[in-house]
Amino acid sequence: MDVLSLDLLVVALRLATPVAFVALGELFSERAGIINIGVEGSALAGALIAGIVAHYSGSAWLALAAAVGIGMLLGFIHAIWCVYLRANHVVAGAAVNILVAGLALFLTVLVWDWRGRSASVVSLDPWILVWLLLVLVVVAQVFLFRTRWGLRLRVVGEHPQAADTAGINVYRTRVAYSVLTGALCGLAGAFLVNNLGRFTAGMVGGRGFIGIAAMVVGNYKPIPAFLAAYLFGFVDALQMRLQDVIPSEISMMLPYVLTVIVLAGFLGKANVPAALGKPYIKEQG
């Protein structure tokens, strides 16, 4: 059997797509100063709603829009919790994950009478979303480092007081980019449903967390983050081929083990946004 082939590289791109969407999403949040580990749940919510809307409406495009919408809603809730209610970012994200995990089982029972999976639903050509991703990665890179808006975003994450002094609304900026993060997570979820043609509760299966890892490995920059996500996609593709040779449980560990190894080796030189995870409290005049 030919384990390494061009085909493998193509499969890897497909497997990397949801990870890269999440990585790109997390990048915007963290650049603005918000940690969002709820990306796992946001992607799952996107997939779930895409499945449900596709089931009832029969329109894969409407499903896509709904996935983006629910992602935005969760990103908004997360931002309100982090920015205004001053919740611990990791904890608020974990709450989103738990809530969506419950909803995924509950709603699949209600809609399809199966616990945690759907019937097959109409889907788009998943390559549409792969191409969209590639475009977005390049746009994000230019946006972040070549535009005034990108600079403002970076200042909010690095030095919110300075941003505030310069007349940038720190709170609104954080909320806005958190909503963008949610939208990208929704796209990750929609991709998974369009790729498989159905929803399953385990379909995100840690890819959200791996997306965070990819973003960290990519040093908070869009193109490197995409490349890191691609590496995970490649390992994921490789492990599927290896399932004939070694037990599937063992090969399935590969992406998770890789994440740990990579995080252990590269984080030392990461340029973490200085105000990441810290609430900004505007001085009362």
Add this chain to the structure above:
Amino acid sequence: MRLLRELGIIGLSVSLGLGVGAIITAATGHSVPAVFRELALGAFSDVYRFANTLMRATPILFTSLSFLIAFRAGLFNIGAEGQLFIGGFFAAWAGFTFSLPPVLHLVVCLLFGAAVGGLWGFIPGWLRARRGANEFVTTMMLSYVAILLTQWFVSPGGPFHGGRMAARTVRIESTAELPRLLAGTQLSWGLLIAFIVALLVWYFLFRTPRGYELRAVGQRETAAEYGGVNVARTQILAMVLAGVLAGLGGAAEILGIHRGFTVGFSPGYGWDGIAGGLIARAHPIGAVFAALLMGALRAGGAGVDRAGVAPRDLVEVLQGLVILFVVAPELFRLVGRWRLRRRAHGRAQS
């Protein structure tokens, strides 16, 4: 006074979560009174159901303590689920591999589960302290690894497969069994172990120098360092203890209830621990009550399912909502401020 206020806020948050849950219940076409009645009946209506609540609260108390001890050190252990699995498996392994006298065998098995769980906590702790790796990502990744590893161990074709068709090990020796606390139920002595461990965690955190250092690191890492605390070592210690607690929980669950390792033994107790630890505001004694609440929700959820008034997963939605409101401490303060301002505004107008 502060405690009362805290308790009041937690109570309000829980009610608010359940309130939003009630709206979702109604919106999805279920009867709110019926669901909440069955929830309460399923958790408390007789001694067997209450035993069921306590049985489910047991592993949740262990994972809550696991979460909160890391949280006190400023770290996030969101991989308790995997630590539970790996601890449970190695407790079972010691249970069917060794032949030892009764009490000793049980103790050895519990220690095995705790030790391997501790190892599973040590890795992310070490990676965080020495390599700067994000512990909330690594604990999660290692959790998947632990679950897959134990799944492989007991799968048909795996090295420790002992069931005919089911993915489980052979039964542990009777000398390794944790006895039942109440005949005719699955409630085991694990509950008492969990209570004792909660007291020990409280004692450690609030009455020992090491525990003080751990909390100091959690509050202000740099200040603790200037104060002479070895931050890296303390972080590693916190993660090892987190792993030990979850591993012990897995061991107690396997030795007390299933008497052999089976992959389906946890419906997500590791995740419940995050909820439990948060609702308890990271206090070990509070965790006892938070675990009881979570256990009651799980047991009650089974009742809701049995009565056919709603799918049992509705309970997980309720749980998620409760957590969401519990973790927003500013919510009520914000509402309070807003009311004050409105009152002041009203006075100015009149």
